[in-house]
Amino acid sequence: MKVLFILVLALVLFSCSKEVELDQPHYESKVVVDGYIETGRSAHIHLTLSSPYLIHYDSVSILRTFLNHAKITLLSSKGEEEVLTIYRENRFFPPFIYKSVQLKGEEGVKYDLIIEVNQQVLTASTTIPPKPEVVDTRFIPQTDSTGYPEYIVAPPQAGKVYLFPLVKSAFSKESFHPTLQGVGFASADNQGLAWKRILRVREMRNYSANPKAFFYDVYPRFQYDLRDTIWVVPGAVDSISYRVLKSLFTDLSGNENPFAFNGNRIETNIQGGLGRWTGVGIAPLIKITSD
DSSP states (O other): OHHHHHHHHHHHHHHHOOOOOOOOOOOOOOEEEEEEEEBTSEEEEEEEEOOOTTOOOOHHHHHTTBOOSOEEEEEETTSOEEEOEEEEOTTSSSSEEEEEEEEEBOTTOEEEEEEEETTEEEEEEEEOOOOOOEEEEEEEESSSSEEEEEEEEOOOSSSEEEEOOEEEETTTTOOOEEOSSOOEEEETTSSSOOEEEOOOOOOHHHHTTOGGGSTTTTSOTTOEETTOOEEEEOEEEOHHHHHHHHHHHHHHHHHTOTTOOOOSOOOOOEETSEEEEEEEEEOOOEEEOOO
């Protein structure tokens, strides 16, 4: 009798099911800018087109989002001007990168972008703030073999210094990438110096290719091996870039949690498009070990 009941219930549920087709409303693609300029280095710009949520992704649809025919002009508050050159670099995705050749980032200088593409004109501005001053580093054990690297940044005399560090692990053989938190800050209001903890995040370019070969595949989440060497490029951004980057990393963290909902919209400092144009004041490379 119980078996018969289960069969009847299954038939009822099956008969009530049907395919649901969602109609995609008209979507107008926007130009997406992923750009930055760092102290002493060239500007780097990626340009793509945004896609509707319900699009079918394949190699053709992805290729259509690449924008490799734009004219990008970079201007500085010092009166410098340069039209960026496009390069193909297969280690990036998308592989087309616009770079400045003559113009390098300088602390305290404002940089404006003018992007002309698809009969549109986009603009953006950013500044490069003073580089952060790293006072000390340490490795805090959590188990006999794992722990967290940390560093201290000297607080400013007034206001806040907005932090945007890049990190890489020697054991993971990875490239420099943002930390899990993405951004943070040190404030003049702090009572004493505050340690900034670095939480490990998968460098997806390496992890996605072969998860089992990834050194940290079976390690506790966020933690590093105490034998590892952690390289950090301390960086600082202005308040506008901080707000934009914070919204991006908040949205990214929600994507990894199916129960999370980000009620805040993603910020942008691109006029006429989406994305970010970020000036970064970078400090000398630091090394964090448990020794």
